Amino acid sequence: MIKTITSKAEWESALSEVKSFDFYHTFDYHHISKTDTEEAVLLYYRDKDALILLPLLLRQIFDTDFYDATSVYGYAGPLGHNINEDFSAEAFREALDDFFNEKKIIAVFSRLNPYIDDQDRILGGIGEIRPIGNVVNIDLSKSLDEQRSAYRRDTRSRVNKARRLCTVRKATEAQDIETFVDIYTETMTKLDADEDYFFDKEYFFNFLDCDGFKTDVLLAVHNETGEVTAGSMFVKTNNIVQYHLSGTRSEYMKIAPSRLLLDEMRIQATEEGYRFFNLGGGYKSREDALFNFKSSFSDDFKSFKIWTYIVNQDKYHEFMILSRVEEDTEFFPAYRAKVSHI
Numbered sequence: 001m002i003k004t005i006t007s008k009a010e011w012e013s014a015l016s017e018v019k020s021f022d023f024y025h026t027f028d029y030h031h032i033s034k035t036d037t038e039e040a041v042l043l044y045y046r047d048k049d050a051l052i053l054l055p056l057l058l059r060q061i062f063d064t065d066f067y068d069a070t071s072v073y074g075y076a077g078p079l080g081h082n083i084n085e086d087f088s089a090e091a092f093r094e095a096l097d098d099f100f101n102e103k104k105i106i107a108v109f110s111r112l113n114p115y116i117d118d119q120d121r122i123l124g125g126i127g128e129i130r131p132i133g134n135v136v137n138i139d140l141s142k143s144l145d146e147q148r149s150a151y152r153r154d155t156r157s158r159v160n161k162a163r164r165l166c167t168v169r170k171a172t173e174a175q176d177i178e179t180f181v182d183i184y185t186e187t188m189t190k191l192d193a194d195e196d197y198f199f200d201k202e203y204f205f206n207f208l209d210c211d212g213f214k215t216d217v218l219l220a221v222h223n224e225t226g227e228v229t230a231g232s233m234f235v236k237t238n239n240i241v242q243y244h245l246s247g248t249r250s251e252y253m254k255i256a257p258s259r260l261l262l263d264e265m266r267i268q269a270t271e272e273g274y275r276f277f278n279l280g281g282g283y284k285s286r287e288d289a290l291f292n293f294k295s296s297f298s299d300d301f302k303s304f305k306i307w308t309y310i311v312n313q314d315k316y317h318e319f320m321i322l323s324r325v326e327e328d329t330e331f332f333p334a335y336r337a338k339v340s341h342i
Contacts, residue, residue: 002099005042012212014044014053018081022113023237024074025055028210032203033057033072043099047091051081052122058105061335062322066315068107068333069100073196074242075278077112077307078122093126097311106312106319107333114302115240115276127309133285134301136294138277140241140270147266147298155259155296162220162260166229171217177204180217180231180247187247204233213237215244218264220257230257234265239275241265262297278302308332 005011011027023029030040034057043054055076056069071077080087100108108127112119114135123129138147148156171177181204188197208215214236220229229252233245243265248258262279269277281304282291295301310316310333319335331337 003044018079023213023235024076026212028212032206049082050087053079066104071110075113077119080118083118100311106315108309110307112305131303131305135281136279137300138298152296158256159263166220168264184247218261232261241269241277243279
């Protein structure tokens with residue numbers, strides 16, 4: 001049987017039963033991420049000693065009685081405990097199918113988390129798991145010198161220069177956060193980013209108020225002008241640090257203050273005992289200029305995968321016909337290709 005959890009207390013209690021999770025799995029992140037038309041749920045499955053948690057966002061398909069499910073933006077996917085040789089993937093699939101069919105959910109999509117164990121094993125044989133790119137990790141279990149030795153020469157040089165010109169401090173006041181929001185928005189506008197990368201000011205303050213994880217916003221302040229040149233938001237959960245959002249003032253791009261912020265968080269997180277520092281990948285998982293920037297800090301790459309599952313093939317095809325999408329679209333679910341994107 002699959003139990004549906006929607007309350008904060010139950011959600012957090014369930015997370016406490018697994019060894020590790022990321023902030024993308026938390027109640028708080030789901031509720032600041034979901035739209036008004038989406039319902040955040042945590043599916044809870046137990047079979048003997050095995051436990052599986054699967055967070056999803058449920059959404060109605062157009063104006064019908066049917067639904068599909070997706071994941072929050074970032075690295076989510078299932079969490080497991082005691083997923084050993086006694087774990088029955090078939091029993092889990094049957095329970096999952098019963099739940100999806102009962103709720104009229106015809107398709108499921110989730111981004112997976114490269115730092116969480118057993119996700120492939122839990123979802124094996126259920127739909128398709130597909131790698132779509134790499135993310136860059138800094139192994140914080142190594143010494144600071146070992147980590148830095150993996151930097152490319154130009155990054156070491158740029159970090160050194162930025163340290164001479166700027167001072168890093170943590171955002172502590174509301175004005176600091178407003179400055180960061182302004183810099184981030186300016187950067188996204190300059191990059192002509194998709195609308196999904198823009199957030200209102202309230203989102204940032206709500207994010208910082210979340211108690212399910214710890215968020216640090218670091219600012220690089222120019223020593224001569226006193227102006228904040230760049231800001232980066234980092235999220236810490238269990239043994240993982242995530243590089244979440246970042247921006248740089250256009251006039252300070254040449255001194256690369258964002259590299260300094262990554263270097264500073266690497267040092268702080270290592271001293272605080274974290275193990276992984278995920279810098280993420282390229283734009284839409286491509287090995288582009290953004291990926292090249294991140295990989296200049298480390299050559300420790302981890303595979304980023306997505307999970308897709310068509311529960312009801314007939315209904316899925318019916319909605320494809322109604323939405324008039326191309327048969328060969330890579331978007332999932334295909335019938336949403338014209339109204340959304342991954």
